[in-house]
Amino acid sequence: xxxxxxxxxxxxxxxxxxxxxxKEEFHIPYxxxxxxxxxxxxxxxxxxxxxGDKVAPIQWxxxxxxxxxxxxxxxxxxxxxxxxxxxxxxxxxxxxxEPMQTFPVMRDLVIDRGRMFDALKRxxxxxxxxxxxxxxxxxxxxxxxxQWRYELSKCMTCGVCLQACPNVNSDxxxxxxxxxxxxxxxNSHPTGKMNxxxxxxxxxxxxxxxxxxNSQNCVQACPKGIPLTTxxxxxNREATKHMFKKWLTF
Amino acid sequence: MGTKRSFFNRRLHxxxxxxxxxxxxxxxxxxxxxxxxGAQAFTEQVEWLWGMPFLTALEIFGIFLPLMYHGIxxxxxxxxxxxxxxxxxxxxxxxFMLQRVTGVITLxxxxxxxxxxxxxxxxxxxxxxxxxxxxxxxxxxPIVVVxxxxxxxxAVFHFSNGMWSFLVSWGITIGxxxxxxxxxxxxVVFVMVSYLGVSAVIAFADPSFATQLAQ
Numbered sequence: 001x002x003x004x005x006x007x008x009x010x011x012x013x014x015x016x017x018x019x020x021x022x023k024e025e026f027h028i029p030y031x032x033x034x035x036x037x038x039x040x041x042x043x044x045x046x047x048x049x050x051x052g053d054k055v056a057p058i059q060w061x062x063x064x065x066x067x068x069x070x071x072x073x074x075x076x077x078x079x080x081x082x083x084x085x086x087x088x089x090x091x092x093x094x095x096x097x098e099p100m101q102t103f104p105v106m107r108d109l110v111i112d113r114g115r116m117f118d119a120l121k122r123x124x125x126x127x128x129x130x131x132x133x134x135x136x137x138x139x140x141x142x143x144x145x146x147q148w149r150y151e152l153s154k155c156m157t158c159g160v161c162l163q164a165c166p167n168v169n170s171d172x173x174x175x176x177x178x179x180x181x182x183x184x185x186x187n188s189h190p191t192g193k194m195n196x197x198x199x200x201x202x203x204x205x206x207x208x209x210x211x212x213x214n215s216q217n218c219v220q221a222c223p224k225g226i227p228l229t230t231x232x233x234x235x236n237r238e239a240t241k242h243m244f245k246k247w248l249t250f
Numbered sequence: 251m252g253t254k255r256s257f258f259n260r261r262l263h264x265x266x267x268x269x270x271x272x273x274x275x276x277x278x279x280x281x282x283x284x285x286x287x288g289a290q291a292f293t294e295q296v297e298w299l300w301g302m303p304f305l306t307a308l309e310i311f312g313i314f315l316p317l318m319y320h321g322i323x324x325x326x327x328x329x330x331x332x333x334x335x336x337x338x339x340x341x342x343x344x345x346f347m348l349q350r351v352t353g354v355i356t357l358x359x360x361x362x363x364x365x366x367x368x369x370x371x372x373x374x375x376x377x378x379x380x381x382x383x384x385x386x387x388x389x390x391x392p393i394v395v396v397x398x399x400x401x402x403x404x405a406v407f408h409f410s411n412g413m414w415s416f417l418v419s420w421g422i423t424i425g426x427x428x429x430x431x432x433x434x435x436x437x438v439v440f441v442m443v444s445y446l447g448v449s450a451v452i453a454f455a456d457p458s459f460a461t462q463l464a465q
Contacts, residue, residue: 078337166346169332201254210260213331214415215346217338229418230425237421243261 005030007039007088011058012098013108021105025050025094036076036083036097037062059108067223070158073100074109080163082223083109100163113159119175120157123202125182127192139190152185152231154224161228164221166213173207177218177228180209184231187238200242209235263323264419266316272409274313279402279443282450289382289462296378309368321357328353349411352404359401383463389454402447410440 006027014021027050028042040058047057062072065084072083075098077091088095103111129135141149155178162168162176183199186192203209209232218228284295302308328350335343366388371381389395414436417423423432453459 164334164338166331166334166343169330171330171332204254204257206254206256208257210257212419213327213346214342214418215338216342217334217340220338220340229429233418233421233424233429235421236419237424239257240421
């Protein structure tokens with residue numbers, strides 16, 4: 001049906017972690033149902049830019065190709081999102097593809113999301129269940145809590161919320177909205193609750209929850225529709241209680 | 251485990267913005283509205299305020315120091331953000347940006363306003379009637395009137411939207427519905443308080459206000 005025969009891409013490339021980024025244009029043959037990943041694969045097969053020069057193929061990361069792993073996050077036409085679900089037919093051309101520069105760029109569209117995993121370690125985003133004896137089954141959880149936790153559990157550490165947040169940048173040490181959602185996830189679990197003060201202490205440290213400025217971009221940008229701003233406000237309430245409890249108890 | 255200093259500072263910044271700074275802004279604009287009833291009414295209102303017990307202590311600890319903390323820490327917050335309304339043109343993201351812009355406008359204006367009113371009054375030892383006359387003199391310049399109106403609207407916006415974020419930051423309004431209702435409530439407050447502030451400026455700028463003074 002479509003009359004277009006080529007796809008015009010403008011890709012922000014970078015040869016290495018310490019080199020300057022530059023833009024490169026590509027015109028590739030159009031096929032039906034293409035997404036950004038299949039467009040990159042096409043460039044891989046025939047790595048020639050718009051000037052006809054043979055160039056190094058574009059580097060990117062991807063795994064699942066169904067928007068559940070978070071590996072192929074990049075900025076497409078100004079919006080951070082997954083390349084696998086960015087369908088060419090639904091994008092305005094020329095399509096501008098850039099790496100998520102909130103993170104260190106390794107090469108082309110490959111970024112290092114390591115800071116997110118450091119943040120998860122910092123806020124202890126897990127439930128300690130290992131003991132030298134059988135700890136027994138976890139307490140049952142109410143259906144309504146399970147539903148809330150299911151939404152939060154969809155986080156795939158893709159980094160889109162950090163890229164979207166105006167308060168995550170080189171001048172700030174904010175660990176990012178996703179970490180707050182994960183603290184909610186584990187603090188609302190019947191077994192996880194037992195360590196909730198440890199997580200809260202870690203979350204309220206420098207660069208934590210308080211760095212949120214309520215722009216609410218995270219909830220708009222999250223590809224999994226995680227209620228991040230609700231998680232943030234709910235955690236703010238917990239933090240208020242936590243603060244007063246600490247002042248009045250110790 | 252760190253000291254949680256930034257959490258404490260941020261929460262203090264949020265609290266001081268409401269009590270006492272936000273409260274003072276609203277009180278100030280309510281009092282100024284008396285100017286719409288004429289120079290005499292305004293002067294009497296100022297005299298009543300000046301008759302308050304512990305006035306100097308209230309001015310220093312209830313207004314000046316909290317305002318300075320909120321303003322200076324606020325500048326740090328404002329310049330830390332990297333605004334991205336071009337890529338995320340949502341209502342809340344615009345509010346986020348405007349909160350920072352109006353905060354800076356308000357701080358600059360307040361410094362100037364403090365210099366030409368409170369400090370001027372102290373240096374020249376003005377009476378309430380003198381101060382009313384001085385104020386009418388300042389607002390006889392149409393450029394100053396425009397600056398005052400812009401600054402008052404900026405300050406009231408910063409207060410109203412700041413109240414919205416205060417309710418989120420302290421975990422009072424949590425869900426999207428509660429936050430949406432809060433947006434409407436504070437929008438109404440913004441319009442009402444701005445009306446009070448702007449009316450007072452217009453009353454001062456009115457030539458008949460100066461004639462009343464002469465009598």
